[in-house]
Amino acid sequence: MKRNGKSQRKAAFGQVTIVAPGLLGGSLGMALRERHAAREVVVWARRPENADAAVRKGAADRKEADLAEAVRGADLVVLCCPIDAMPALARKMKRGLSKKTLVTDVGSVKYEVVRSVGHALGKSAPFIGSHPMAGSERSGLAAAKSDLFEGSVCLLTPTDDTSETRLEKLAQFWRSVGCRIGTLSPSDHDEVVARVSHLPHLTAGALINLASRHGAEVFRYVGNGFRDMTRIASGPPELWVGICEANREEIVRALDEMIDQLSGLRRILANADMPALAGLLRKAKALRDDLPHHAS
Structure with a gap:
């Protein structure tokens, strides 16, 4: 399989859907595609022009206008929106999810996010919180870059209900874009x-x-x-x-x-x-x- 005319090794992940690509989401998509870590990167954005910009910038292979369709068939879904918008978007995408899909986020707060997003998703798909400690004083998709996560720590916040298999899958995902992994409870x-x-x-x-x-x-x-x-x-x-x-x-x-x-x-x-x-x-x-x- 080829992407941009170059041979592509087998990707570790299938479809990865990025919800609301800004600085972190855009950088994540660029890193995944540059490292051939995902078979396909799909983006959804509230404003269609932002999704178009993500594809043009190389942060995604394609866009979807409907959130449920954007997550359908995904191996992993990453919520990159502001934390107060996460529960509503989680509810909106439920009908496109399966129990094989792992949902995570990039938010800077975890106890409330794990509680509210987990409740919003219910039994539709498992959720494990992520916090990649990478960023910039600049914001937005225009500031995204493919090496943003290189060498940074990503904190994963499993709960007592989190399976070790899913936790290791998520750790592997963040390692694939250059992160080192730490694990804490949401409250810690x-x-x-x-x-x-x-x-x-x-x-x-x-x-x-x-x-x-x-x-x-x-x-x-x-x-x-x-x-x-x-x-x-x-x-x-x-x-x-x-x-x-x-x-x-x-x-x-x-x-x-x-x-x-x-x-x-x-x-x-x-x-x-x-x-x-x-x-x-x-x-x-x-x-x-x-x-x-x-x-x-």
Whole structure:
């Protein structure tokens, strides 16, 4: 079999359907096709022009206008829409699913998604949550690239009802586009990402808003440190509102912990306790220097 005139090895997966191809969905489709990991990549988008754009960009072999038809016959379905839209789309595609189809997602929150999407699907198809820890401050299909997932971690969130066979199939799927695999329960996942993903985004927003209080002139003098720390504040606000709403309680706890850290820093400086400050900064440097290379 050939694709784009080149010989194609046998694909590990049959049809993969990507629902709502944006940055992550588009990148996933491009990676699957470039690596010949799927026999066929099908896309569905709420707006037909977005589906057309996905095919033109090389993120899909074909599009389907009807969601149930888009998932019919799929080996795997990946929900790439905002998390608050997932339950409704899961219900809409039920009539095209079979119990042989595995459904997953790319959402940044898991406890609520696993609960709501699992309930929406019922017995029509199994669902296992996925969270590829890859992304960009840019958004949308135009920013998609085939190597987005290369070297990143994808967290899978099985429940007590998840079969080992399906979990391994999903792990194999994400490995096929370059991910390394981690496994957490949905609740443990949300606790972790509140601190390593959601809190950093909110902190970046708070920092740039704080600086703006001193007038627009202040931004003429920013250096690389400020740019690095605030880069993720350029992410789409509407998407992040949905994420924060879905993981609100865990993020509030993370914010409380951050406030405690800042209060401790303030106390150290107010007391001119430079040895304590040096110790804190040395600890932070050692932890940062020891981060795995993919996280730098």
